[in-house]
Amino acid sequence: MPLDLVLRQARIIGTGGPIDIGIADGRIVEIAPHIATDAHELPLDNRLAFPGFVDSHVHLDKSCISDRCHCERGTLQEAIAAVAAAKAAFTEDDIYSRARRSLERAIVQGTTHMRTHVEIDPRIGLRGFDAIRKLKADYAWAIDLEICAFPQEGLTNDPGTEDLLLAACAAGADLIGGCPYTDTDPDGHVARIFALAERFDIDIDFHLDFDIDPTWMHLDEVCRLTDTFRRGGRVAIGHVTKLSALAPDAFHAVARRLADAGVAVTVLPATDLFLMGRGHSHNIPRGVAPAHRLADLGVTCSLATNNVLNPFTPFGDCSLIRMANLYANTAHAGTARELAACFDLVTGSPARLMNLGAYGIAVGNPADVVVLDCADPTAAVAELAQPLLGLKRGRQTFTRPLPVLHRP
Numbered sequence: 001m002p003l004d005l006v007l008r009q010a011r012i013i014g015t016g017g018p019i020d021i022g023i024a025d026g027r028i029v030e031i032a033p034h035i036a037t038d039a040h041e042l043p044l045d046n047r048l049a050f051p052g053f054v055d056s057h058v059h060l061d062k063s064c065i066s067d068r069c070h071c072e073r074g075t076l077q078e079a080i081a082a083v084a085a086a087k088a089a090f091t092e093d094d095i096y097s098r099a100r101r102s103l104e105r106a107i108v109q110g111t112t113h114m115r116t117h118v119e120i121d122p123r124i125g126l127r128g129f130d131a132i133r134k135l136k137a138d139y140a141w142a143i144d145l146e147i148c149a150f151p152q153e154g155l156t157n158d159p160g161t162e163d164l165l166l167a168a169c170a171a172g173a174d175l176i177g178g179c180p181y182t183d184t185d186p187d188g189h190v191a192r193i194f195a196l197a198e199r200f201d202i203d204i205d206f207h208l209d210f211d212i213d214p215t216w217m218h219l220d221e222v223c224r225l226t227d228t229f230r231r232g233g234r235v236a237i238g239h240v241t242k243l244s245a246l247a248p249d250a251f252h253a254v255a256r257r258l259a260d261a262g263v264a265v266t267v268l269p270a271t272d273l274f275l276m277g278r279g280h281s282h283n284i285p286r287g288v289a290p291a292h293r294l295a296d297l298g299v300t301c302s303l304a305t306n307n308v309l310n311p312f313t314p315f316g317d318c319s320l321i322r323m324a325n326l327y328a329n330t331a332h333a334g335t336a337r338e339l340a341a342c343f344d345l346v347t348g349s350p351a352r353l354m355n356l357g358a359y360g361i362a363v364g365n366p367a368d369v370v371v372l373d374c375a376d377p378t379a380a381v382a383e384l385a386q387p388l389l390g391l392k393r394g395r396q397t398f399t400r401p402l403p404v405l406h407r408p
């Protein structure tokens with residue numbers, strides 16, 4: 001089969017020396033130490049080629065609104081109230097243009113797959129959902145965007161929300177989310193989301209246990225219903241900051257429960273660090289669940305961006321290598337093995353969490369390839385290696401030139 005493109009001298013995870021990657025018709029068709037071909041070639045000079053970052057939890061619809069919200073306390077309650085107020089003025093065009101800004105940043109940071117949570121309630125209606133659906137279609141050339149419809153401000157306490165969620169699911173939402181901590185009936189909220197997921201046969205991704213009081217958890221109810229509905233492998237929970245406050249025995253018991261139920265965990269370091277521990281004046285708790293230790297105990301985990309430039313997280317460049325580095329630094333993950341595990345938490349592991357079928361540098365898979373300026377995953381996380389170029393289904397989607405030193 002004639003090749004369209006060959007990547008020369010790539011490093012890929014799990015092989016020894018440099019290797020060539022042959023691409024034809026949008027797929028990887030050959031991986032070998034040297035591929036003889038006249039096809040166009042890109043020299044990678046021993047740099048790491050991987051299938052791109054997988055961001056399993058991002059709020060594109062409320063990104064880039066820091067300049068409209070004037071928060072001072074930095075608490076979760078203040079962030080929810082500030083965004084709820086700002087949301088009243090969101091139009092479909094406004095949501096689209098802000099979301100596009102964040103999505104384009106993610107693409108040039110090397111993200112090839114993303115799950116975005118979209119708020120659905122009677123105030124915003126389906127404006128956010130419609131804007132993000134259009135964005136998904138417009139940027140399909142660069143990124144696979146999965147839409148999770150969810151009720152940020154509650155469900156059982158917010159009449160009209162369930163009908164709108166139904167409408168979003170019927171219109172093609174890829175999965176459904178929940179946010180029981182904002183509901184007056186958290187268990188009822190969780191039960192309604194499981195019922196909607198059953199009805200549409202879609203996966204679930206909750207915002208869950210977003211505080212650092214370990215004396216109670218909604219996690220138990222989610223695991224129980226995951227067992228009841230036989231949904232292991234199709235349920236994820238985000239934040240779960242309570243897990244950062246557990247003593248070792250309790251932590252191991254919860255990890256075993258999650259692994260047995262097949263409930264995955266997404267940790268959101270930037271938001272969790274910013275919003276947790278606000279009641280403390282000193283010795284401030286970090287509030288970041290130890291994802292790499294959960295992964296060691298058999299739980300499917302990911303690190304993700306969550307919020308960008310809004311009251312939940314007034315920072316952000318949509319870089320998952322920065323998020324992995326931030327997490328590693330916060331979580332005392334510094335050995336070569338731990339740093340490589342942090343790389344997996346923004347690549348292979350979220351791909352498993354999102355049940356992505358053909359993710360990986362392997363013959364037969366779509367030619368989704370991102371090149372980092374480093375030779376291996378450990379260096380990538382330790383040195384915040386920058387992405388230099390990306391391909392989506394064999395077509396180049398971005399280039400980032402290396403810095404140039406101008407010697408005297």
Ligand SMILES: [Zn+2]
Nearest residue numbers: 059117207306
């Ligand atoms: Zn979130």
